[in-house]
Amino acid sequence: MSAQNKALTSKNLSSVNYRAWPIFLLTFVRLFYVSIFERALSNYLLFDINIKESVLGFISSTGALTYIIAPIFGQFITNKFLGTRNALILTSILTPFLTGLQIIYPVAWFLITCRILLGLTLGFFWPNCLNLLSKWQRISSIEKSKKNFAFFNLSWNSGFISGLLVGFLWAFTWSDFFAMLISWLLSFLLIPVSFFIIKDKKPLSSKEIVIYQSEDPLSHLDIEEDLVVNPQTPMIVYPVLFSWLSIMFLTISKSIFVFGYQFLVKNLLSDEFSHLTYLVQCGVQMMQLLGLIWINSMKIYSRKLASLISIILIAIVAFTIILIGDIWYISIITAIVGLFLGLIHGVGMKIMLEYGTAENTSKYSTINEIIVGIGFGLTPIIAGYVVEIYIFGIHWFLTFLGPIILISLIFLSKKIIRKKKNNI
Numbered sequence: 173m174s175a176q177n178k179a180l181t182s183k184n185l186s187s188v189n190y191r192a193w194p195i196f197l198l199t200f201v202r203l204f205y206v207s208i209f210e211r212a213l214s215n216y217l218l219f220d221i222n223i224k225e226s227v228l229g230f231i232s233s234t235g236a237l238t239y240i241i242a243p244i245f246g247q248f249i250t251n252k253f254l255g256t257r258n259a260l261i262l263t264s265i266l267t268p269f270l271t272g273l274q275i276i277y278p279v280a281w282f283l284i285t286c287r288i289l290l291g292l293t294l295g296f297f298w299p300n301c302l303n304l305l306s307k308w309q310r311i312s313s314i315e316k317s318k319k320n321f322a323f324f325n326l327s328w329n330s331g332f333i334s335g336l337l338v339g340f341l342w343a344f345t346w347s348d349f350f351a352m353l354i355s356w357l358l359s360f361l362l363i364p365v366s367f368f369i370i371k372d373k374k375p376l377s378s379k380e381i382v383i384y385q386s387e388d389p390l391s392h393l394d395i396e397e398d399l400v401v402n403p404q405t406p407m408i409v410y411p412v413l414f415s416w417l418s419i420m421f422l423t424i425s426k427s428i429f430v431f432g433y434q435f436l437v438k439n440l441l442s443d444e445f446s447h448l449t450y451l452v453q454c455g456v457q458m459m460q461l462l463g464l465i466w467i468n469s470m471k472i473y474s475r476k477l478a479s480l481i482s483i484i485l486i487a488i489v490a491f492t493i494i495l496i497g498d499i500w501y502i503s504i505i506t507a508i509v510g511l512f513l514g515l516i517h518g519v520g521m522k523i524m525l526e527y528g529t530a531e532n533t534s535k536y537s538t539i540n541e542i543i544v545g546i547g548f549g550l551t552p553i554i555a556g557y558v559v560e561i562y563i564f565g566i567h568w569f570l571t572f573l574g575p576i577i578l579i580s581l582i583f584l585s586k587k588i589i590r591k592k593k594n595n596i
Contacts, residue, residue, distance in 0.1 A: 194368040196327040203331030208339035212352035229556020237549035238291025246295020263296035264362035340450035418520030423547025455507025463514015479519040482512035487574025490567040
């Protein structure tokens with residue numbers, strides 16, 4: 173594109189206005205309230221109602237399993253009938269309603285029904301938030317687009333982490349039920365905020381910018397400025413199966429550590445310490461965020477090494493939890509595991525995203541979402557049954573799974589062809 177055409181395009185794009193802050197506030201509020209409510213509901217069911225572990229596994233898994241199909245359903249309804257703004261308003265209205273029903277009637281079949289419906293409403297939320305950001309980046313300067321995506325990812329990350337900290341204080345000072353109730357009331361803030369979204373207009377066409385999801389926690393989507401996607405994208409020297417196995421191990425490991433920790437508190441400590449689950453989960457998330465930032469600063473083959481080391485360390489940590497069995501050690505080491513999860517996450521996501529960039533397709537990200545849904549969806553169901561039999565059974569599984577995944581990834585790594593020295 174000539175300099176004159178670029179100047180004209182920039183002038184035309186700058187004349188199109190949009191309002192981004194409602195999306196940032198929506199994602200912050202949603203993750204703030206969800207992080208508290210989900211943790212509080214799980215604790216309330218386990219420590220107060222004494223629900224069976226296997227039943228809690230089904231309840232916890234419902235949303236993740238439903239989200240495998242939710243984006244397809246949500247985008248069909250959005251594009252066919254509602255439009256992006258109305259879809260976000262609808263999900264903002266339905267979310268507090270379906271959330272509140274879980275407090276009123278906390279019976280397993282009813283909770284599962286509500287959570288299936290909540291999972292479907294997510295198909296109206298996250299895809300449409302990303303769609304709006306994608307449209308806006310086409311009518312913005314490169315600098316403003318990067319700021320938009322950075323603020324977007326910062327908003328939901330900060331909402332999630334700060335929510336768990338606040339939830340810990342509420343649960344420690346009062347109770348899990350109180351934390352659940354107040355977080356539900358906060359969910360009603362989604363409704364007025366959603367009405368501040370400006371009705372989306374047809375964006376100007378732009379073939380010069382390619383958007384792809386980034387593993388960088390402070391920049392949810394990266395923007396590639398080249399006219400042609402470079403087929404020698406560095407991380408595609410790894411087979412895509414390397415990414416999928418890594419992401420599967422990540423989801424299984426995180427589910428086992430976070431979901432299983434509450435049962436360890438109940439069995440090794442007492443119901444009075446249920447508030448620890450907020451603090452430990454917050455620690456996992458913060459350390460994972462640190463790992464994501466760290467991995468992004470590494471060189472290409474250093475990333476692979478960090479990922480492989482993290483996998484074996486997670487298996488070792490799971491084994492030490494079985495050996496030591498002290499809840500305070502488990503609490504600290506579980507939070508530290510988040511760092512290893514972040515390193516694995518960064519490598520797996522980067523490979524997948526760069527395959528999508530190189531081939532200009534979304535099929536890899538779609539497969540990634542399916543893998544994430546399966547990992548986070550099925551693991552709690554299976555784990556719930558296992559811990560009923562033996563509390564450390566899931567950690568034994570992780571102890572053996574780690575070396576299997578490690579050997580598989582090392583074998584896949586042997587197929588890597590180093591095409592350029594400067595990729596190291």
